[in-house]
Amino acid sequence: MTQLDLGIPGIRRDLTRVPSTVGRPGVPGLVDRFGRTARDLRISITEKCSLRCTYCMPAQGLPSIPREDLLTATEIARLVGIGVRDLGVHDVRFTGGEPLMRADLAEIIGLSSAVAGDASISMTTNGIGLDHRIHELVAAGLTRINISLDTVDRDHFARLTRRDRLPAVFAGIQAAKDAGLTPLKINAVLMRDTLAGAADLLGWSLANGVRLRFIEQMPLDADETWARDNMVDAAELLDVLGVRFELTRPHREDVHSPAEEWLVNGGLATVGIIASVTRSFCEACDRTRITAEGTVRSCLFGDDETDLRGLLRDGADDETIANRWRAAMWGKQAGHGMSLPGFTRPVRSMGAIGG
Numbered sequence: 001m002t003q004l005d006l007g008i009p010g011i012r013r014d015l016t017r018v019p020s021t022v023g024r025p026g027v028p029g030l031v032d033r034f035g036r037t038a039r040d041l042r043i044s045i046t047e048k049c050s051l052r053c054t055y056c057m058p059a060q061g062l063p064s065i066p067r068e069d070l071l072t073a074t075e076i077a078r079l080v081g082i083g084v085r086d087l088g089v090h091d092v093r094f095t096g097g098e099p100l101m102r103a104d105l106a107e108i109i110g111l112s113s114a115v116a117g118d119a120s121i122s123m124t125t126n127g128i129g130l131d132h133r134i135h136e137l138v139a140a141g142l143t144r145i146n147i148s149l150d151t152v153d154r155d156h157f158a159r160l161t162r163r164d165r166l167p168a169v170f171a172g173i174q175a176a177k178d179a180g181l182t183p184l185k186i187n188a189v190l191m192r193d194t195l196a197g198a199a200d201l202l203g204w205s206l207a208n209g210v211r212l213r214f215i216e217q218m219p220l221d222a223d224e225t226w227a228r229d230n231m232v233d234a235a236e237l238l239d240v241l242g243v244r245f246e247l248t249r250p251h252r253e254d255v256h257s258p259a260e261e262w263l264v265n266g267g268l269a270t271v272g273i274i275a276s277v278t279r280s281f282c283e284a285c286d287r288t289r290i291t292a293e294g295t296v297r298s299c300l301f302g303d304d305e306t307d308l309r310g311l312l313r314d315g316a317d318d319e320t321i322a323n324r325w326r327a328a329m330w331g332k333q334a335g336h337g338m339s340l341p342g343f344t345r346p347v348r349s350m351g352a353i354g355g
Protein backbone atom coordinates (compact mmCIF):
# COMPACT_ATOMS: atom_id res chain seq x y z
CA MET A 1 0.00 0.00 0.00
CA THR A 2 1.36 3.40 -0.94
CA GLN A 3 1.24 5.91 1.85
CA LEU A 4 2.38 9.47 1.87
CA ASP A 5 3.52 11.62 4.71
CA LEU A 6 1.45 14.77 4.39
CA GLY A 7 4.03 16.96 6.08
CA ILE A 8 2.16 16.99 9.36
CA PRO A 9 3.54 14.84 12.18
CA GLY A 10 1.65 11.63 12.79
CA ILE A 11 -0.66 11.89 9.80
CA ARG A 12 -0.41 9.33 7.04
CA ARG A 13 -3.00 8.61 4.45
CA ASP A 14 -3.94 5.77 2.09
CA LEU A 15 -3.53 7.14 -1.41
CA THR A 16 -4.41 4.02 -3.36
CA ARG A 17 -8.12 4.74 -2.95
CA VAL A 18 -9.86 5.42 -6.26
CA PRO A 19 -12.91 7.63 -5.74
CA SER A 20 -16.29 6.44 -6.96
CA THR A 21 -17.81 7.85 -10.14
CA VAL A 22 -21.23 6.22 -9.69
CA GLY A 23 -23.86 8.55 -11.16
CA ARG A 24 -21.33 10.86 -12.79
CA PRO A 25 -22.44 12.08 -16.27
CA GLY A 26 -19.92 11.49 -19.07
CA VAL A 27 -18.95 15.15 -19.42
CA PRO A 28 -15.33 16.34 -19.67
CA GLY A 29 -15.46 19.03 -16.97
CA LEU A 30 -14.83 18.77 -13.23
CA VAL A 31 -18.46 18.42 -12.18
CA ASP A 32 -19.70 17.33 -8.75
CA ARG A 33 -22.90 15.89 -7.29
CA PHE A 34 -24.17 19.33 -6.34
CA GLY A 35 -24.26 20.85 -9.82
CA ARG A 36 -21.00 22.79 -9.60
CA THR A 37 -18.17 22.75 -12.15
CA ALA A 38 -14.62 23.54 -11.03
CA ARG A 39 -12.63 25.77 -13.38
CA ASP A 40 -10.35 27.58 -10.96
CA LEU A 41 -7.20 25.56 -10.21
CA ARG A 42 -5.03 26.30 -7.16
CA ILE A 43 -1.70 24.52 -7.12
CA SER A 44 0.42 24.55 -4.00
CA ILE A 45 4.08 24.21 -4.91
CA THR A 46 5.77 24.18 -1.50
CA GLU A 47 5.13 24.00 2.25
CA LYS A 48 8.09 26.33 2.95
CA CYS A 49 7.59 29.98 3.85
CA SER A 50 9.57 33.09 4.72
CA LEU A 51 6.91 34.12 7.28
CA ARG A 52 5.10 32.35 10.10
CA CYS A 53 1.68 34.04 10.13
CA THR A 54 -0.05 33.02 13.32
CA TYR A 55 -3.33 32.25 11.53
CA CYS A 56 -1.53 29.84 9.20
CA MET A 57 1.81 28.33 10.23
CA PRO A 58 3.28 27.00 13.45
CA ALA A 59 6.21 29.03 14.84
CA GLN A 60 8.74 26.42 13.70
CA GLY A 61 7.21 26.14 10.21
CA LEU A 62 5.70 23.01 8.70
CA PRO A 63 7.86 19.89 8.65
CA SER A 64 9.79 19.71 5.37
CA ILE A 65 8.34 17.66 2.59
CA PRO A 66 11.14 15.48 1.18
CA ARG A 67 12.26 16.90 -2.15
CA GLU A 68 11.37 13.74 -4.04
CA ASP A 69 7.78 13.98 -2.78
CA LEU A 70 7.21 17.44 -4.28
CA LEU A 71 5.85 17.69 -7.79
CA THR A 72 8.56 18.83 -10.20
CA ALA A 73 8.11 21.78 -12.58
CA THR A 74 7.49 19.35 -15.43
CA GLU A 75 4.89 17.39 -13.45
CA ILE A 76 3.10 20.60 -12.42
CA ALA A 77 2.98 21.79 -16.03
CA ARG A 78 1.66 18.44 -17.18
CA LEU A 79 -1.23 18.73 -14.71
CA VAL A 80 -1.87 22.34 -15.80
CA GLY A 81 -2.04 21.15 -19.42
CA ILE A 82 -4.48 18.36 -18.58
CA GLY A 83 -6.54 20.74 -16.47
CA VAL A 84 -6.84 23.37 -19.20
CA ARG A 85 -7.07 21.13 -22.27
CA ASP A 86 -9.17 18.25 -20.98
CA LEU A 87 -10.99 19.49 -17.89
CA GLY A 88 -12.06 23.06 -18.65
CA VAL A 89 -9.80 24.86 -16.17
CA HIS A 90 -9.54 28.54 -17.07
CA ASP A 91 -7.65 30.05 -14.11
CA VAL A 92 -4.41 28.64 -12.71
CA ARG A 93 -3.00 30.06 -9.49
CA PHE A 94 0.23 29.03 -7.76
CA THR A 95 0.29 29.20 -4.02
CA GLY A 96 1.81 27.45 -1.01
CA GLY A 97 3.47 27.87 1.49
CA GLU A 98 5.25 30.69 -0.23
CA PRO A 99 5.69 30.14 -3.98
CA LEU A 100 8.74 32.44 -4.05
CA MET A 101 10.56 29.87 -1.89
CA ARG A 102 10.85 27.65 -4.97
CA ALA A 103 14.02 28.40 -6.91
CA ASP A 104 12.41 26.94 -10.05
CA LEU A 105 9.30 29.15 -9.87
CA ALA A 106 10.03 30.84 -13.22
CA GLU A 107 10.42 27.40 -14.80
CA ILE A 108 7.12 26.25 -13.26
CA ILE A 109 5.37 29.34 -14.62
CA GLY A 110 7.09 29.13 -18.01
CA LEU A 111 6.32 25.45 -18.60
CA SER A 112 2.76 25.93 -17.34
CA SER A 113 1.99 28.99 -19.40
CA ALA A 114 3.25 27.18 -22.52
CA VAL A 115 0.41 24.66 -22.11
CA ALA A 116 -2.20 26.92 -20.52
CA GLY A 117 -3.73 28.35 -23.70
CA ASP A 118 -6.04 31.22 -22.73
CA ALA A 119 -6.06 30.35 -19.01
CA SER A 120 -4.67 33.00 -16.68
CA ILE A 121 -1.52 32.20 -14.72
CA SER A 122 -1.41 33.93 -11.37
CA MET A 123 0.18 33.60 -7.95
CA THR A 124 -0.69 34.35 -4.33
CA THR A 125 2.40 35.47 -2.44
CA ASN A 126 3.60 37.33 0.61
CA GLY A 127 5.75 39.40 -1.77
CA ILE A 128 9.08 38.84 0.03
CA GLY A 129 11.85 38.71 -2.58
CA LEU A 130 9.43 39.48 -5.40
CA ASP A 131 11.36 42.64 -6.34
CA HIS A 132 14.35 40.49 -7.31
CA ARG A 133 12.37 38.04 -9.42
CA ILE A 134 9.42 39.90 -10.87
CA HIS A 135 10.93 40.34 -14.32
CA GLU A 136 11.76 36.66 -14.83
CA LEU A 137 8.29 35.68 -13.58
CA VAL A 138 6.46 38.10 -15.89
CA ALA A 139 8.68 37.04 -18.80
CA ALA A 140 7.79 33.42 -18.00
CA GLY A 141 4.06 34.18 -18.29
CA LEU A 142 2.79 35.40 -14.92
CA THR A 143 -0.26 37.54 -15.65
CA ARG A 144 -1.75 38.38 -12.24
CA ILE A 145 -0.69 38.46 -8.64
CA ASN A 146 -2.28 38.73 -5.19
CA ILE A 147 -0.10 39.86 -2.32
CA SER A 148 -1.01 39.16 1.29
CA LEU A 149 -0.65 42.01 3.76
CA ASP A 150 -2.59 42.28 7.02
CA THR A 151 -1.23 45.48 8.54
CA VAL A 152 0.92 48.48 7.61
CA ASP A 153 2.27 48.81 11.13
CA ARG A 154 5.78 47.36 11.29
CA ASP A 155 5.67 46.16 14.91
CA HIS A 156 2.28 44.64 14.43
CA PHE A 157 3.42 42.94 11.22
CA ALA A 158 6.40 41.47 13.06
CA ARG A 159 4.17 40.06 15.82
CA LEU A 160 1.59 38.70 13.42
CA THR A 161 4.03 37.04 11.04
CA ARG A 162 6.77 36.36 13.61
CA ARG A 163 9.20 38.07 11.22
CA ASP A 164 10.19 41.76 10.89
CA ARG A 165 9.82 41.84 7.10
CA LEU A 166 7.29 44.57 6.33
CA PRO A 167 9.77 46.66 4.26
CA ALA A 168 10.44 43.61 2.08
CA VAL A 169 6.71 43.18 1.46
CA PHE A 170 6.39 46.86 0.49
CA ALA A 171 9.31 46.40 -1.94
CA GLY A 172 7.52 43.40 -3.48
CA ILE A 173 4.29 45.35 -3.87
CA GLN A 174 6.09 48.26 -5.53
CA ALA A 175 7.91 45.88 -7.89
CA ALA A 176 4.62 44.22 -8.92
CA LYS A 177 3.09 47.62 -9.64
CA ASP A 178 6.15 48.78 -11.58
CA ALA A 179 6.02 45.59 -13.64
CA GLY A 180 2.45 46.42 -14.65
CA LEU A 181 0.74 43.59 -12.75
CA THR A 182 -2.28 45.74 -12.08
CA PRO A 183 -4.85 45.97 -10.65
CA LEU A 184 -2.88 44.56 -7.78
CA LYS A 185 -4.99 42.78 -5.17
CA ILE A 186 -4.00 42.77 -1.52
CA ASN A 187 -5.44 40.07 0.75
CA ALA A 188 -5.77 40.74 4.48
CA VAL A 189 -6.95 38.17 6.99
CA LEU A 190 -9.36 39.63 9.48
CA MET A 191 -8.38 39.03 13.09
CA ARG A 192 -9.34 40.65 16.36
CA ASP A 193 -5.77 41.80 16.62
CA THR A 194 -5.80 43.47 13.16
CA LEU A 195 -9.16 45.19 13.48
CA ALA A 196 -7.75 48.37 15.00
CA GLY A 197 -5.38 48.79 12.02
CA ALA A 198 -7.96 47.90 9.33
CA ALA A 199 -8.81 51.53 8.48
CA ASP A 200 -5.09 52.41 8.22
CA LEU A 201 -4.61 49.48 5.86
CA LEU A 202 -7.51 50.65 3.71
CA GLY A 203 -6.18 54.23 3.75
CA TRP A 204 -2.75 52.96 2.66
CA SER A 205 -4.33 50.82 -0.10
CA LEU A 206 -6.26 53.79 -1.48
CA ALA A 207 -3.12 55.96 -1.43
CA ASN A 208 -1.13 53.25 -3.21
CA GLY A 209 -3.72 52.32 -5.82
CA VAL A 210 -4.09 48.66 -4.79
CA ARG A 211 -7.34 46.73 -4.30
CA LEU A 212 -7.78 45.56 -0.74
CA ARG A 213 -9.85 42.52 0.20
CA PHE A 214 -10.39 41.37 3.74
CA ILE A 215 -10.93 37.66 4.35
CA GLU A 216 -12.64 36.25 7.42
CA GLN A 217 -10.24 34.01 9.29
CA MET A 218 -10.94 30.32 8.79
CA PRO A 219 -10.13 27.48 11.19
CA LEU A 220 -7.03 26.49 9.24
CA ASP A 221 -4.27 27.70 11.57
CA ALA A 222 -1.72 25.06 12.46
CA ASP A 223 -1.82 26.17 16.11
CA GLU A 224 -5.59 25.51 16.25
CA THR A 225 -6.40 28.67 18.18
CA TRP A 226 -9.30 29.75 15.92
CA ALA A 227 -12.57 30.06 17.81
CA ARG A 228 -15.91 30.95 16.26
CA ASP A 229 -16.93 33.15 19.22
CA ASN A 230 -13.81 35.25 18.99
CA MET A 231 -13.76 35.55 15.21
CA VAL A 232 -14.13 39.00 13.61
CA ASP A 233 -16.87 38.90 11.02
CA ALA A 234 -17.60 41.12 8.03
CA ALA A 235 -20.27 43.08 9.92
CA GLU A 236 -17.82 44.07 12.65
CA LEU A 237 -15.26 45.16 10.06
CA LEU A 238 -17.82 47.31 8.25
CA ASP A 239 -18.61 49.08 11.54
CA VAL A 240 -14.93 49.82 12.11
CA LEU A 241 -14.23 51.01 8.54
CA GLY A 242 -17.46 53.02 8.57
CA VAL A 243 -16.04 55.38 11.20
CA ARG A 244 -13.47 56.70 8.73
CA PHE A 245 -14.89 55.84 5.28
CA GLU A 246 -18.26 56.01 3.62
CA LEU A 247 -18.95 52.57 2.21
CA THR A 248 -21.74 51.93 -0.29
CA ARG A 249 -22.73 48.92 -2.34
CA PRO A 250 -22.14 49.20 -6.10
CA HIS A 251 -25.11 49.03 -8.47
CA ARG A 252 -23.64 46.10 -10.30
CA GLU A 253 -21.73 43.19 -8.78
CA ASP A 254 -19.57 40.36 -10.02
CA VAL A 255 -21.77 37.45 -9.01
CA HIS A 256 -18.91 35.00 -9.57
CA SER A 257 -16.58 36.68 -7.09
CA PRO A 258 -16.56 35.40 -3.49
CA ALA A 259 -15.77 38.99 -2.43
CA GLU A 260 -18.55 41.42 -1.60
CA GLU A 261 -17.33 44.75 -2.98
CA TRP A 262 -17.96 48.15 -1.39
CA LEU A 263 -17.39 51.55 -2.98
CA VAL A 264 -15.21 53.76 -0.79
CA ASN A 265 -16.26 57.39 -0.32
CA GLY A 266 -18.47 57.12 -3.41
CA GLY A 267 -15.38 57.08 -5.62
CA LEU A 268 -13.82 54.61 -8.00
CA ALA A 269 -11.94 52.65 -5.34
CA THR A 270 -13.46 49.59 -3.73
CA VAL A 271 -12.79 47.38 -0.76
CA GLY A 272 -13.78 43.71 -0.83
CA ILE A 273 -14.85 41.45 1.99
CA ILE A 274 -14.69 37.70 1.60
CA ALA A 275 -16.98 36.43 4.33
CA SER A 276 -15.84 32.84 3.97
CA VAL A 277 -17.20 31.84 7.37
CA THR A 278 -20.37 33.86 7.88
CA ARG A 279 -21.55 34.02 4.26
CA SER A 280 -20.36 30.77 2.80
CA PHE A 281 -20.08 30.72 -0.99
CA CYS A 282 -19.74 26.93 -1.13
CA GLU A 283 -22.76 26.55 -3.40
CA ALA A 284 -20.93 28.59 -6.07
CA CYS A 285 -17.46 27.16 -5.38
CA ASP A 286 -15.55 26.51 -8.60
CA ARG A 287 -12.16 25.53 -7.13
CA THR A 288 -10.08 22.45 -7.52
CA ARG A 289 -6.81 22.15 -5.63
CA ILE A 290 -3.57 20.24 -6.09
CA THR A 291 -1.28 19.94 -3.09
CA ALA A 292 2.49 20.27 -3.33
CA GLU A 293 2.72 16.45 -3.12
CA GLY A 294 0.37 16.00 -6.06
CA THR A 295 -2.96 15.08 -4.50
CA VAL A 296 -6.29 16.54 -5.64
CA ARG A 297 -8.20 18.21 -2.86
CA SER A 298 -11.77 18.98 -3.86
CA CYS A 299 -12.50 21.25 -0.87
CA LEU A 300 -10.34 23.28 1.54
CA PHE A 301 -12.17 21.57 4.36
CA GLY A 302 -12.36 18.04 3.01
CA ASP A 303 -9.61 15.68 4.06
CA ASP A 304 -10.29 13.29 1.18
CA GLU A 305 -7.36 13.47 -1.20
CA THR A 306 -6.73 11.64 -4.44
CA ASP A 307 -3.20 10.99 -5.59
CA LEU A 308 -2.13 12.04 -9.08
CA ARG A 309 1.62 11.98 -8.47
CA GLY A 310 1.69 8.19 -8.42
CA LEU A 311 -0.06 8.11 -11.81
CA LEU A 312 2.31 10.73 -13.22
CA ARG A 313 5.34 8.74 -12.11
CA ASP A 314 3.92 5.36 -13.16
CA GLY A 315 3.67 6.56 -16.76
CA ALA A 316 -0.13 6.97 -16.90
CA ASP A 317 -1.52 8.69 -19.99
CA ASP A 318 -3.33 12.04 -19.86
CA GLU A 319 -6.78 10.46 -20.11
CA THR A 320 -6.14 8.23 -17.08
CA ILE A 321 -4.96 11.21 -15.05
CA ALA A 322 -7.89 13.35 -16.20
CA ASN A 323 -10.35 10.58 -15.24
CA ARG A 324 -8.85 10.24 -11.75
CA TRP A 325 -9.07 14.02 -11.30
CA ARG A 326 -12.71 13.99 -12.51
CA ALA A 327 -13.52 11.22 -10.04
CA ALA A 328 -11.91 13.17 -7.20
CA MET A 329 -14.03 16.22 -7.93
CA TRP A 330 -17.22 14.18 -8.33
CA GLY A 331 -16.84 13.36 -4.63
CA LYS A 332 -16.63 17.04 -3.55
CA GLN A 333 -18.62 17.71 -0.39
CA ALA A 334 -21.52 20.19 -0.37
CA GLY A 335 -19.86 22.73 1.90
CA HIS A 336 -17.48 23.36 4.78
CA GLY A 337 -20.13 23.13 7.50
CA MET A 338 -18.21 25.56 9.72
CA SER A 339 -21.37 26.77 11.40
CA LEU A 340 -22.74 23.28 12.06
CA PRO A 341 -22.44 21.75 15.54
CA GLY A 342 -20.48 18.66 14.43
CA PHE A 343 -17.88 20.65 12.44
CA THR A 344 -14.35 19.29 12.64
CA ARG A 345 -11.44 21.14 11.15
CA PRO A 346 -9.35 19.52 8.42
CA VAL A 347 -6.11 17.81 9.34
CA ARG A 348 -3.99 19.97 7.06
CA SER A 349 -3.49 23.61 7.98
CA MET A 350 -3.71 26.40 5.36
CA GLY A 351 0.02 26.43 4.58
CA ALA A 352 -0.07 22.68 3.91
CA ILE A 353 -3.11 22.90 1.62
CA GLY A 354 -2.46 26.09 -0.36
CA GLY A 355 -4.85 28.98 0.14
Ligand code: SAM
Residues within 6 Å of the ligand: 049, 055, 056, 095, 096, 097, 098, 099, 124, 125, 126, 146, 147, 148, 187, 188, 189, 215, 216, 217, 218, 219, 220, 221, 350, 351, 354, 355
Ligand atom coordinates in the same frame (compact mmCIF):
# COMPACT_ATOMS: atom_id res chain seq x y z
N1 SAM B 1 2.29 32.57 1.24
C1 SAM B 1 1.37 33.09 0.30
C2 SAM B 1 0.57 34.22 0.90
O1 SAM B 1 0.56 34.38 2.11
O2 SAM B 1 -0.07 34.92 0.12
C3 SAM B 1 0.46 32.04 -0.30
C4 SAM B 1 -0.08 31.00 0.62
S1 SAM B 1 -1.22 31.59 1.84
C5 SAM B 1 -1.64 30.09 2.64
C6 SAM B 1 -2.61 32.00 0.83
C7 SAM B 1 -3.63 32.91 1.46
O3 SAM B 1 -4.25 32.23 2.52
C8 SAM B 1 -3.06 34.19 2.03
O4 SAM B 1 -3.75 35.30 1.48
C9 SAM B 1 -3.32 34.07 3.50
O5 SAM B 1 -3.56 35.31 4.10
C10 SAM B 1 -4.54 33.18 3.52
N2 SAM B 1 -4.74 32.48 4.80
C11 SAM B 1 -3.84 31.77 5.50
N3 SAM B 1 -4.39 31.26 6.61
C12 SAM B 1 -5.69 31.65 6.62
C13 SAM B 1 -6.78 31.45 7.50
N4 SAM B 1 -6.64 30.73 8.61
N5 SAM B 1 -7.98 32.00 7.17
C14 SAM B 1 -8.12 32.75 6.05
N6 SAM B 1 -7.13 32.96 5.16
C15 SAM B 1 -5.92 32.43 5.45
Ligand code: SF4
Residues within 6 Å of the ligand: 049, 050, 051, 052, 053, 056, 057, 096, 097, 098, 126, 148, 350, 351
Ligand atom coordinates in the same frame (compact mmCIF):
# COMPACT_ATOMS: atom_id res chain seq x y z
FE1 SF4 C 1 3.41 31.92 4.84
FE2 SF4 C 1 1.33 32.73 3.42
FE3 SF4 C 1 0.96 31.11 5.54
FE4 SF4 C 1 1.73 33.64 5.95
S1 SF4 C 1 -0.20 32.96 5.02
S2 SF4 C 1 2.64 31.79 6.90
S3 SF4 C 1 2.99 34.03 4.19
S4 SF4 C 1 2.00 30.59 3.69
